[in-house]
Amino acid sequence: MMTKGRIEAFTDGVLAIIITIMVLELKVPHGGAFEDLKPLLPVFGSYVLSFIYLAIYWNNHHHMMQTVKHVTGSILWANMHLLFWLSLVPFVTGWMGENHFTEASVFLYGLVLLFAAFAYFILQSTIIKSHGKDSILAKALGNDLKGKATPILYILAIISAFYSIWISGAIFILVVIIWLIPDSRIEKALKNNQ
Amino acid sequence: MMTKGRIEAFTDGVLAIIITIMVLELKVPHGGAFEDLKPLLPVFGSYVLSFIYLAIYWNNHHHMMQTVKHVTGSILWANMHLLFWLSLVPFVTGWMGENHFTEASVFLYGLVLLFAAFAYFILQSTIIKSHGKDSILAKALGNDLKGKATPILYILAIISAFYSIWISGAIFILVVIIWLIPDSRIEKALKNNQ
Amino acid sequence: MMTKGRIEAFTDGVLAIIITIMVLELKVPHGGAFEDLKPLLPVFGSYVLSFIYLAIYWNNHHHMMQTVKHVTGSILWANMHLLFWLSLVPFVTGWMGENHFTEASVFLYGLVLLFAAFAYFILQSTIIKSHGKDSILAKALGNDLKGKATPILYILAIISAFYSIWISGAIFILVVIIWLIPDSRIEKALKNNQ
Amino acid sequence: MMTKGRIEAFTDGVLAIIITIMVLELKVPHGGAFEDLKPLLPVFGSYVLSFIYLAIYWNNHHHMMQTVKHVTGSILWANMHLLFWLSLVPFVTGWMGENHFTEASVFLYGLVLLFAAFAYFILQSTIIKSHGKDSILAKALGNDLKGKATPILYILAIISAFYSIWISGAIFILVVIIWLIPDSRIEKALKNNQ
Numbered sequence: 001m002m003t004k005g006r007i008e009a010f011t012d013g014v015l016a017i018i019i020t021i022m023v024l025e026l027k028v029p030h031g032g033a034f035e036d037l038k039p040l041l042p043v044f045g046s047y048v049l050s051f052i053y054l055a056i057y058w059n060n061h062h063h064m065m066q067t068v069k070h071v072t073g074s075i076l077w078a079n080m081h082l083l084f085w086l087s088l089v090p091f092v093t094g095w096m097g098e099n100h101f102t103e104a105s106v107f108l109y110g111l112v113l114l115f116a117a118f119a120y121f122i123l124q125s126t127i128i129k130s131h132g133k134d135s136i137l138a139k140a141l142g143n144d145l146k147g148k149a150t151p152i153l154y155i156l157a158i159i160s161a162f163y164s165i166w167i168s169g170a171i172f173i174l175v176v177i178i179w180l181i182p183d184s185r186i187e188k189a190l191k192n193n194q
Numbered sequence: 195m196m197t198k199g200r201i202e203a204f205t206d207g208v209l210a211i212i213i214t215i216m217v218l219e220l221k222v223p224h225g226g227a228f229e230d231l232k233p234l235l236p237v238f239g240s241y242v243l244s245f246i247y248l249a250i251y252w253n254n255h256h257h258m259m260q261t262v263k264h265v266t267g268s269i270l271w272a273n274m275h276l277l278f279w280l281s282l283v284p285f286v287t288g289w290m291g292e293n294h295f296t297e298a299s300v301f302l303y304g305l306v307l308l309f310a311a312f313a314y315f316i317l318q319s320t321i322i323k324s325h326g327k328d329s330i331l332a333k334a335l336g337n338d339l340k341g342k343a344t345p346i347l348y349i350l351a352i353i354s355a356f357y358s359i360w361i362s363g364a365i366f367i368l369v370v371i372i373w374l375i376p377d378s379r380i381e382k383a384l385k386n387n388q
Numbered sequence: 389m390m391t392k393g394r395i396e397a398f399t400d401g402v403l404a405i406i407i408t409i410m411v412l413e414l415k416v417p418h419g420g421a422f423e424d425l426k427p428l429l430p431v432f433g434s435y436v437l438s439f440i441y442l443a444i445y446w447n448n449h450h451h452m453m454q455t456v457k458h459v460t461g462s463i464l465w466a467n468m469h470l471l472f473w474l475s476l477v478p479f480v481t482g483w484m485g486e487n488h489f490t491e492a493s494v495f496l497y498g499l500v501l502l503f504a505a506f507a508y509f510i511l512q513s514t515i516i517k518s519h520g521k522d523s524i525l526a527k528a529l530g531n532d533l534k535g536k537a538t539p540i541l542y543i544l545a546i547i548s549a550f551y552s553i554w555i556s557g558a559i560f561i562l563v564v565i566i567w568l569i570p571d572s573r574i575e576k577a578l579k580n581n582q
Numbered sequence: 583m584m585t586k587g588r589i590e591a592f593t594d595g596v597l598a599i600i601i602t603i604m605v606l607e608l609k610v611p612h613g614g615a616f617e618d619l620k621p622l623l624p625v626f627g628s629y630v631l632s633f634i635y636l637a638i639y640w641n642n643h644h645h646m647m648q649t650v651k652h653v654t655g656s657i658l659w660a661n662m663h664l665l666f667w668l669s670l671v672p673f674v675t676g677w678m679g680e681n682h683f684t685e686a687s688v689f690l691y692g693l694v695l696l697f698a699a700f701a702y703f704i705l706q707s708t709i710i711k712s713h714g715k716d717s718i719l720a721k722a723l724g725n726d727l728k729g730k731a732t733p734i735l736y737i738l739a740i741i742s743a744f745y746s747i748w749i750s751g752a753i754f755i756l757v758v759i760i761w762l763i764p765d766s767r768i769e770k771a772l773k774n775n776q
Contacts, residue, residue, distance in 0.1 A: 006202055006256055010206045010210055012588060012591050013211070013595055014213065016595030017210055017214040017215075018214055019669070021217070021218065023669050023672060025222065026670075032677070032687050036686075051666055058662075059655075059658055059662075066585075073253075077249075080253075083213075084249075087214055088220075104231075201450075207404030207595075208407065212408055274443040277407075281411050282411065282414075288416040289416050292418075292420075294420070298424075298425075302425075394644055395644075398594045401599070402598045409602065413610065461641075475602055476608075478605060486612075487612075488614070
């Protein structure tokens with residue numbers, strides 16, 4: 001009924017802006033020597049991490065939307081819900097970076113990622129519900145181990161923040177690695193379906 | 195004559211930016227503990243409200259544009275006029291949030307929403323005028339109770355601001371609920387027309 | 389050879405961002421009463437003026453691109469050149485508004501508009517050059533009185549800034565009115581060509 | 583398999599935002615006289631330079647993508663990698679401009695451009711790898727003298743920063759000139775292939 005072109009365009013726009021305004025947290029220092037950049041290093045580190053997270057989201061969203069044939073009102077709202085949580089990423093990234101990874105900031109960073117992961121799961125389920133259990137997406141995901149493991153890892157990272165932010169950090173990087181490994185489930189399913 | 199692709203793309207772009215730069219009002223606090231976030235709670239609350247409002251606008255705009263067959267100069271300008279009022283949402287959201295919902299800020303927030311509602315109504319009427327009374331949009335809207343009730347509710351919220359900002363707040367949330375209830379008028383009309 | 393889709397999309401993106409980040413110059417005041425908004429009134433006034441200018445540019449660009457059949461390297465660069473001058477509009481708008489329309493700021497505002505008008509003229513000429521004198525755009529423009537009068541008006545506004553900023557302001561508004569009057573030259577030419 | 587529409591749209595969005603938020607580094611001065619603009623001149627100069635660099639990137643990206651027939655996961659990530667380095671351009675531009683071209687800031691500016699050039703080269707190689715040595719892009723590039731000379735020039739500019747920032751500046755402008763000279767290799771290759 002509805003075309004998916006505009007939901008893709010709007011999502012692309014929001015993600016492009018989110019990924020770019022994060023750079024604004026890298027505030028230009030007043031001094032012009034290399035040592036003036038030192039205080040920015042943690043902000044830069046958290047920027048790199050969030051950039052990769054958002055790139056993974058865009059990538060997965062891109063793949064998932066290719067299996068979508070019709071867009072319903074529920075899919076529109078599930079997508080908006082995902083964008084809401086992702087829109088908070090620049091704030092938590094900046095807070096974590098500028099305060100040198102305090103417990104509270106690492107906790108909040110993990111919490112926003114956790115809610116974004118839930119929102120992605122809801123969007124995925126909404127698409128499957130409206131396209132049927134035999135749809136390309138449903139088949140491609142199978143038992144969706146990665147999708148199920150991710151929120152559990154985030155919860156571990158959130159709890160770890162109160163003991164050691166290094167464990168949290170290691171878990172965040174682990175999630176990145178899991179998702180960076182090429183995931184060809186949807187590509188294969190699309191091919192089989194042709 | 196003119197294609198609607200570019201008016202959709204431009205509107206998507208502006209709405210995506212408006213919705214995202216609102217986050218910039220959530221200024222990263224200098225302290226890194228949970229209590230440093232407390233002063234941000236009202237800003238966050240007004241952000242959530244405005245995010246939902248803008249998401250509703252995007253959603254309705256998306257649906258309305260699907261009924262559009264040709265774009266005239268008047269439609270372009272009516273659309274620009276709507277974008278103008280929506281572009282003020284980040285400012286009034288920030289002012290209301292940072293000043294903990296003072297009378298004046300709640301009044302101005304309601305006023306900008308009221309003008310945006312008028313602008314949407316003008317855009318809708320312009321589309322119907324150029325597409326005829328038997329057009330899909332005209333049929334889909336019917337007597338358009340929701341569209342007519344909304345400005346009245348905003349006017350009530352604006353007046354209430356001088357007595358109790360809680361009443362204003364309740365009305366703002368009421369409007370959100372009215373519009374979040376799935377509105378399948380246009381989807382049905384599009385279906386019947388196929 | 390090259391499709392015009394991407395040049396349109398990129399221009400839409402840049403214009404959408406320029407029009408929206410101008411709002412960021414409307415800095416949220418610290419007080420929450422109506423009188424705290426007073427210092428913002430000149431900034432708001434210059435925002436409204438620039439919003440309309442940019443909307444006119446988008447509108448004209450939209451119409452002009454509809455006559456374009458192939459995109460050459462020269463058209464790409466002429467378009468980038470236009471975007472460069474338009475990208476300076478938020479800065480001069482903010483400077484003029486925050487300094488309550490000093491001579492220097494009104495002068496610079498007019499100068500940037502003048503260069504943008506030249507850039508638009510160059511883009512238009514580049515398109516006509518590559519599409520021929522019998523092209524839709526060439527026919528639609530005719531002797532292009534409006535296009536030729538605009539830079540002259542801007543030059544008058546710039547010079548007037550040193551005598552009276554009220555004259556400059558009146559000229560800026562005059563240019564807006566000239567361009568807001570529906571200009572159906574291109575629409576007619578497109579129709580005749582079908 | 584995957585359509586290239588969304589990768590183009592996302593890249594356009596990110597580049598449009600990067601190019602536009604650079605203007606935010608041109609902070610509106612408090613005074614309203616011409617001499618209040620003087621401290622902004624170096625910021626403006628670095629803005630112009632970076633605007634042209636980003637315009638060249640957009641232009642080349644536009645041309646390169648026209649030769650792309652299918653988008654793989656590797657191309658998506660190579661593109662994201664390029665966007666990452668380009669997203670740092672506003673920061674290094676602001677730092678260099680606000681600190682009046684100190685050695686360190688010119689060095690970092692060159693370094694970010696160097697990494698962006700490498701990222702572009704990787705993206706180009708990834709596209710050629712997936713499209714074959716007889717692909718349009720591979721033929722169009724030939725021995726790709728320009729592509730190979732650029733990183734070498736950046737390295738020279740980076741080293742020169744410690745001796746004289748004027749040499750670095752001259753090299754940066756040289757690279758701009760090399761790339762501004764119309765490069766019709768891809769256009770020709772596309773034509774021959776039709």
